[in-house]
Amino acid sequence: AQSVTQLDSQVPVFEEAPVELRCNYSSSVSVYLFWYVQYPNQGLQLLLKYLSGSTLVKGINGFEAEFNKSQTSFHLRKPSVHISDTAEYFCAVSELGSGTYKYIFGTGTRLKVLA
Amino acid sequence: DSGVTQTPKHLITATGQRVTLRCSPRSGDLSVYWYQQSLDQGLQFLIQYYNGEERAKGNILERFSAQQFPDLHSELNLSSLELGDSALYFCASSVVGGRAGETQYFGPGTRLLVL
Numbered sequence: 001a002q003s004v005t006q007l008d009s010q011v012p013v014f015e016e017a018p019v020e021l022r023c024n025y026s027s028s029v030s031v032y033l034f035w036y037v038q039y040p041n042q043g044l045q046l047l048l049k050y051l052s053g054s055t056l057v058k059g060i061n062g063f064e065a066e067f068n069k070s071q072t073s074f075h076l077r078k079p080s081v082h083i084s085d086t087a088e089y090f091c092a093v094s095e096l097g098s099g100t101y102k103y104i105f106g107t108g109t110r111l112k113v114l115a
Numbered sequence: 116d117s118g119v120t121q122t123p124k125h126l127i128t129a130t131g132q133r134v135t136l137r138c139s140p141r142s143g144d145l146s147v148y149w150y151q152q153s154l155d156q157g158l159q160f161l162i163q164y165y166n167g168e169e170r171a172k173g174n175i176l177e178r179f180s181a182q183q184f185p186d187l188h189s190e191l192n193l194s195s196l197e198l199g200d201s202a203l204y205f206c207a208s209s210v211v212g213g214r215a216g217e218t219q220y221f222g223p224g225t226r227l228l229v230l
Contacts, residue, residue, distance in 0.1 A: 043119070045117070
């Protein structure tokens with residue numbers, strides 16, 4: 001079975017600084033990767049996803065992620081964060097099992113943007 | 116706003132009781148997914164329904180059950196509740212469900228507290 005590892009449980013960063021949230025996955029087959037964001041007291045919202053093609057994926061709110069097959073990583077980046085980016089970020093992989101695709105989520109990274 | 120609605124927003128109940136959580140998918144979406152989010156387990160996939168039929172099962176306890184009705188709304192029934200069932204329960208929907216790379220749209224969640 002596939003798995004997703006988000007090594008950083010919390011990442012504090014100052015406003016307007018760049019940030020990278022790390023995500024590694026394990027898989028022996030083709031993967032489909034996602035980043036979701038969860039703002040306080042809200043549901044999850046899709047930031048971006050990688051299905052195929054260009055390894056650099058651009059998402060909403062200025063976020064981007066790079067798929068690296070050799071390192072089995074899908075790190076999320078933003079060149080300049082805002083206070084409003086404070087949220088929890090989840091990496092997910094779409095796994096084929098029992099004839100259907102299911103999401104496997106990482107444990108999440110809590111991004112805290114400091115003024 | 117994802118278009119997925121969940122009721123109630125909050126639920127407080129006692130151990131041993133039974134509760135029903137309700138989810139209405141986005142207009143046109145045929146698949147509904149249920150997830151449990153807790154501090155110790157993270158975001159866990161419970162079950163998926165497609166057009167009224169169970170499509171996939173995850174880490175769902177036998178005390179839990181779900182169904183999807185002809186109007187495509189879904190209900191998650193939790194019975195013989197235990198303290199450890201306290202969590203945030205999310206519903207998500209997708210157009211078809213089970214396709215590689217398909218985006219899931221999440222509702223705001225129901226926060227369940229078992230006392």
